[in-house]
Amino acid sequence: MAGGHGGGEEWKEEETELKASGAELLPDGRCGIRLKGWHIESSKRPILSSSAVHQWEQKLGTSHLPEMVFGDSSLFLLHVESGIKIHFNALDALRGWKLEALPPVEVPAAAQWKFRSKPSQQVILDYDYTFTTPYCGSETVVQNSPRESVQDGCSSLHWEDCDQQIDLAALSSREPILFYDEVVLYEDELADSGVSLLTVKVRVMPSCWFLLLRFWLRVDGVLMRLRDTRMHCAFVTNENARPVILRESCWREATFQSLTAKGFPSDSAAYADPNHISQRIPIVTHKTQRLHIPL
16 A cells, blocks of 8 residues: 555455554545554645745755755654654754765866856855755654644653664565555755655554655765665554664765776666665664663
């Protein structure tokens, strides 16, 4: 199920699977599911208007934003009983970009690039124009409903390093997918010289939910960077119990030159899909954490 209903026999089968799992899709045309004490909802909206872009620039203290910012798009996962809410949005991701402030990737053709500058200005790439973000998602505690959240600073949730691993092999089993969706948070084509893309995907099965937040960067002929955040939560029999949420963060990066030296293709077209080439890119950092939830 890809965030909506199938047709005919397919929908009947999906409806049977939902009932057997005790799940229900959200009403009123909303995109999401309720299952085992969780309320999971995605929202996909158009890119920010020019006036909204200006407001965001003021909030972030920058005059640079990606070409396409889906500022009202989001995904959240709410454990209703405890009020724990994991959510994903472009504003928090860009706050992470602004705070990390990586140096700009050196590009041979940078002097000829004519983007993100007024015609009267000289093109000076003195900021991270790739919009690379360390963002791994946001967490807080909500009160009463998914719509009423306390301020982030009031939440005592935090992530602790752990030795537990997400069982990716178990996730490849033939368990039915009750709900699936993908939300684009922002995207930039780097003046037709590559791609910078932040997306979040969620998959809900009868036994668990799993999501992938991915920042994918390809600067053609120069660099590839992949920052993946995977989260997993197995459902428990007692819906009132505190959930166990694992988060795995992995940063991979490689230059085209280093990959070519290993015998991989030098043509950017060979690296259009990060799913196909992620294992070729060396790991920079990797860690697994568990969400600390106070009793």
